[in-house]
Structures are given as structure tokens and as C-alpha cells.
Amino acid sequence: MHRAAKAALLSAFICPGSGHFYLRRYNKGTLISCCGLLGVGFLLVQAVHQAKNIVNEISQGNISLDLNEIYALVSQSSNVTNTMWVNVATLMFAGAWLYGVIDSYRLGRQDEQSLSHI
Known part of the structure; x- marks a missing residue:
């Protein structure tokens, strides 16, 4: 398996940034x-x-202990400020995850191409 694919799979399934660690890009990872x-x-x-x-x-x-009543409480948001921060945290995680997968693949491809020119 190519380094780019391994790095992307690590970032996708282990932890965002783990593909960068595999590629020895420690600061970015x-x-x-x-x-x-x-x-x-x-x-x-x-x-x-x-x-x-x-x-x-x-x-x-x-x-x-009615399941429908408990489900309704779980589904409702507590307040607007809390909802905003939950959305920010969700976007932060999703963005880091997506960026980690794409960027680790890109960096892995760059490494493969630079090694093939040597």
C-alpha cells in the first residue's frame, strides 16, 4: 500500500492528524x-x-421513566449559546478530520513523487 493511502486511512480511522505523524509531519499532526x-x-x-x-x-x-419523554429532553437544546458552541465544536472536529485526511494524502503523494524522481 502506498504511503499516501496509509496516511489518509490513519487520519480517517484512527485520529485526525495520525497520518501526519506517520509522514513525520509532527507539528502539523x-x-x-x-x-x-x-x-x-x-x-x-x-x-x-x-x-x-x-x-x-x-x-x-x-x-x-417514559422513553418518549426522555427522548424529547435529549433532543431539545438547552440554550442558544450552548447550541452555538456545540455547533462550533462539531465543525472544529469535522474540519480537522476532513483536513487531516485530505492533507495527509496530499503530503504522502508529494513524498512519493519526490522519491520517484531521485
Whole structure:
């Protein structure tokens, strides 16, 4: 398998930026990994916070153990500011992931072409 394909697959399936580490582009790989992981981390913190709020409501008896009622609470957004930051974090993760895949493939192709000219 070619280096470009391996790098793109690493970035696609392991972690954004891992293809850059494979290609020994450590600074760029670190930046992409940090952006992707910060986005996912924020989303996980928000999901846990929302789950804790729903569990507290259930334990206080404000919400019954009806699946439809719980689903409605999970589906609704808590506030506009929170929704904006969730969207920013989602775009940050998706952008880092997509950029990591495309750029690692591009860099891998450049490396392959430079090695073939030698």
C-alpha cells in the first residue's frame, strides 16, 4: 500500500492528524490532533452534562421513566449559546478530520513523487 493511502486511512480511522505523524509531519499532526480532540472533548463534556441533568430530573420525580419523554429532553437544546458552541465544536472536529485526511494524502503523494524522481 502506498504511503499516501496509509496516511489518509490513519487520519480517517484512527485520529485526525495520525497520518501526519506517520509522514513525520509532527507539528502539523499535533495541531490537527489537538483541534479534533478538543472538539470531541467539548462534545463529550456537553453530552455528560445533559445526561446528568436528565438523571437528576428523573431521580427527583419531575420526569417519568417514559422513553418518549426522555427522548424529547435529549433532543431539545438547552440554550442558544450552548447550541452555538456545540455547533462550533462539531465543525472544529469535522474540519480537522476532513483536513487531516485530505492533507495527509496530499503530503504522502508529494513524498512519493519526490522519491520517484531521485
